[in-house]
Amino acid sequence: xxxxxxxxxxxxxxxxxxxxxxxxxxxxxxxxxxxxxxxxxxxxxxxxxxxxxxxxxxxxxxxxxxxxxxxxxxxxxxxxxxxxxxxxxxxxxxxxxxxxxxxxxxxxxxxx
Amino acid sequence: xxxxxxxxxxxxxxxxxxxxxxxxxxxxxxxxxxxxxxxxxxxxxxxxxxxxxxxxxxxxxxxxxxxxxxxxxxxxxxxxxxxxxxxxxxxxxxxxxxxxxxxxxxxxxxxxx
Numbered sequence: 001x002x003x004x005x006x007x008x009x010x011x012x013x014x015x016x017x018x019x020x021x022x023x024x025x026x027x028x029x030x031x032x033x034x035x036x037x038x039x040x041x042x043x044x045x046x047x048x049x050x051x052x053x054x055x056x057x058x059x060x061x062x063x064x065x066x067x068x069x070x071x072x073x074x075x076x077x078x079x080x081x082x083x084x085x086x087x088x089x090x091x092x093x094x095x096x097x098x099x100x101x102x103x104x105x106x107x108x109x110x111x112x
Numbered sequence: 113x114x115x116x117x118x119x120x121x122x123x124x125x126x127x128x129x130x131x132x133x134x135x136x137x138x139x140x141x142x143x144x145x146x147x148x149x150x151x152x153x154x155x156x157x158x159x160x161x162x163x164x165x166x167x168x169x170x171x172x173x174x175x176x177x178x179x180x181x182x183x184x185x186x187x188x189x190x191x192x193x194x195x196x197x198x199x200x201x202x203x204x205x206x207x208x209x210x211x212x213x214x215x216x217x218x219x220x221x222x223x224x225x
Binding site for chain 2: 004009031032034041042043044045046049050089093100101102103104105
């Protein structure tokens, strides 16, 4: 069964600290893995997309890694800011449209 | 630049009433269009997707339907809403091709009373 599991479900850290969010998947065949940021009451916004051959990709203070052998990905946030408070969603594509599987997200809260 | 608009932002409807949610995309042609529902603590669930005008694929059998009367317009409808239809509905678009990101609207919060 195609699944995407994220951990932790929620996380609270102090402003300025780093954190790492995890994503494990069993989606097959694998096409790409995406990380999205979703602010409360808004639609998700794409942060990174990685294909099978890519094992790391950065977008500012966000760095995503992918291990296609172990089917794991992580999103590392450096020097967190209050605006980083949001849900972070891992999405794995096994092809197209109906084969895009969304994780349930990690709710990140940054405290001043 | 491309933009996506959804409306209304929030909607409160009684059980049994009809529904029409609209989504339009600007700045691109022939986009792939999607309707998702997001329940609290759950991943997004794909409801419908469309690769062109009048072409709709349904992923989950339910009392909802979708239509694409124009290239950049996607409508989610229901003739008779159920309590279980409450949720956060998101419209998204993407260009054709592999490894293309989906771009989401800001969603409609639908509450059924």
